[in-house]
Amino acid sequence: MTRLATRSLYFGRTALRGISASPVTSAVAVATIAVCLVLVGVFALLLFNMEGLLERFGGDLHVTAYLEPGLSVQRQRELADLAHSVEGVAAVRLVSEQEAFERFRSGVAHGAAYLDGLGENPLPASLEITLVPARQSAEGMTVVVESLDGLEGVEDLMSGHDWVEGYLRALALVRGLGVGLGAILADATLLIVANTIRLAVVARRDEIEILSLVGASPGFVRVPFLLEGLLQGAAGGAVALALLFGLFSLGLPGFAFGLELVLGGAVPNFFSGEQALALVGSGAFLGLLGAGGALAGGLRS
Amino acid sequence: MKFGRRLGRGAASLPGGDAAIRAYHVSKSYAAGSFALRDVSLEVGRGEFVFLTGPSGAGKTSLLKLLFAAEHPSEGQILVLGRNVARLGHRAIPDLRRRVGVVFQDFKLLERRTIEENVGLALDVVGMSRRDARAKVFAILKQLGLQHRRQHHPLSLSAGEQQRVAIARALVNEPEVLLADEPTGNLDPDLTVEIMDLIASAATRGTTVLVATHELGLVSRYGKRTVCLEGGRITEDSRPQGTTV
Numbered sequence: 001m002t003r004l005a006t007r008s009l010y011f012g013r014t015a016l017r018g019i020s021a022s023p024v025t026s027a028v029a030v031a032t033i034a035v036c037l038v039l040v041g042v043f044a045l046l047l048f049n050m051e052g053l054l055e056r057f058g059g060d061l062h063v064t065a066y067l068e069p070g071l072s073v074q075r076q077r078e079l080a081d082l083a084h085s086v087e088g089v090a091a092v093r094l095v096s097e098q099e100a101f102e103r104f105r106s107g108v109a110h111g112a113a114y115l116d117g118l119g120e121n122p123l124p125a126s127l128e129i130t131l132v133p134a135r136q137s138a139e140g141m142t143v144v145v146e147s148l149d150g151l152e153g154v155e156d157l158m159s160g161h162d163w164v165e166g167y168l169r170a171l172a173l174v175r176g177l178g179v180g181l182g183a184i185l186a187d188a189t190l191l192i193v194a195n196t197i198r199l200a201v202v203a204r205r206d207e208i209e210i211l212s213l214v215g216a217s218p219g220f221v222r223v224p225f226l227l228e229g230l231l232q233g234a235a236g237g238a239v240a241l242a243l244l245f246g247l248f249s250l251g252l253p254g255f256a257f258g259l260e261l262v263l264g265g266a267v268p269n270f271f272s273g274e275q276a277l278a279l280v281g282s283g284a285f286l287g288l289l290g291a292g293g294a295l296a297g298g299l300r301s
Numbered sequence: 302m303k304f305g306r307r308l309g310r311g312a313a314s315l316p317g318g319d320a321a322i323r324a325y326h327v328s329k330s331y332a333a334g335s336f337a338l339r340d341v342s343l344e345v346g347r348g349e350f351v352f353l354t355g356p357s358g359a360g361k362t363s364l365l366k367l368l369f370a371a372e373h374p375s376e377g378q379i380l381v382l383g384r385n386v387a388r389l390g391h392r393a394i395p396d397l398r399r400r401v402g403v404v405f406q407d408f409k410l411l412e413r414r415t416i417e418e419n420v421g422l423a424l425d426v427v428g429m430s431r432r433d434a435r436a437k438v439f440a441i442l443k444q445l446g447l448q449h450r451r452q453h454h455p456l457s458l459s460a461g462e463q464q465r466v467a468i469a470r471a472l473v474n475e476p477e478v479l480l481a482d483e484p485t486g487n488l489d490p491d492l493t494v495e496i497m498d499l500i501a502s503a504a505t506r507g508t509t510v511l512v513a514t515h516e517l518g519l520v521s522r523y524g525k526r527t528v529c530l531e532g533g534r535i536t537e538d539s540r541p542q543g544t545t546v
Contacts, residue, residue: 003428006428006429006430006431007428009431010425021413206409206411207411209409210409210410210411210422211422211426212395212398213369213398213403213409214398214399214422214423214426214470214474215395215396215397215398215399215400215423215426215427215474216395216425216426217392217395217426218391220395220426
């Protein structure tokens, strides 16, 4: 066995021994970390689902420019070319009056017979303008609307600009709350882990002294404590993940109405594998950081 | 080299060439004007056994603390195994301590660890594999007659056995120097002799041994070199007749 493996085993054994030596303190630390991460996790879940919704609907976001009746085909094509040259436009489709009428007819199905009573086609020709993915946003649509607004032959412009803008504001609010809460709870987690490790250091001061006497380097003494913080953080993350999954699976029906408002009827998703790993990893990282803070400048003999 | 020049001047007044411990005009003060050690010069050869005697507060423990780099001298230089303890950085101290075993009056054993684990601590820090460490711990415990107690915890052992465990921990890494600070202070007379015999046997295997004690009866029983400290100064350095360093 290599020296590194021997040392790793020693550090692992010592860290686990440290945790089991003060089970109540360790359990309180893990539970507190878990509660903090559950709160952050709820915001993260909401945020990821809202972002996912925007991505799903983003492909459908487009601008429609309704053209004046009786506009020549040449002018219609000129306007289509002009629209295509606007920054962020991926494609422009010219929909003739006749095509618009046919679409409408197929859309109303059983009511199609009533359309036969119309003397002439009341629907205008239009340009359906699709944006490149990077510009499928309120800003991207604003650029297109402002470029075409007022041009000769363009009667009206429609876009999902207002809806997207409102949704983005809601998203920013959730993100802001999540980040703010996350920062506060991360501080609380750091404090809790740091205090737990400080208690462990005090409880094991004899061991630290003896290790130092037999030639242990400061790093050798510190590593088990850091590992202890990391393990407590990771355990807190894992518990938080399990609690979130339980809440998501069992508690979601109770929030169906609220979610309907926020997610617009889309089916909410739980964390992906990578996101779940990131939650546990962030717990471990906070644990490590807290332990590091507790030991900073502390163990010199 | 700056230190080399200082060393040369001090060494001229001290006997011996291949020394394990050399102290040159060492003083240690904890508060202004209050000296625990004052102008102490001492040389201990490799494999030599030396008693450090003197009344309580004479400076014995202070000198030992300087030798295993628990503290730095206020003045003077100390060489232990060729390393200048006075200038040893924090990173270098562990290396020195792996070569210097220390035994205390209060044993300093971990109550929650087994005897095997307590002794094995000295091997854990050097990264020895568990299998090798167990073999080595068994060997030293057997040598000290404690192999059957290796899975016990310190508090279930007698004081003499606990001190033997502490000696085993100090010796398991085969140190070049063994320092013992009142190792028999908590033991009855029979156990005192038993423990001192164990410590003395380390010297016969080439380990330099420095034992701080105030028990003069013990010192006379072994007839070894004796350095007497009083008020932080060396007042006597007597060698048994017919021996040289």
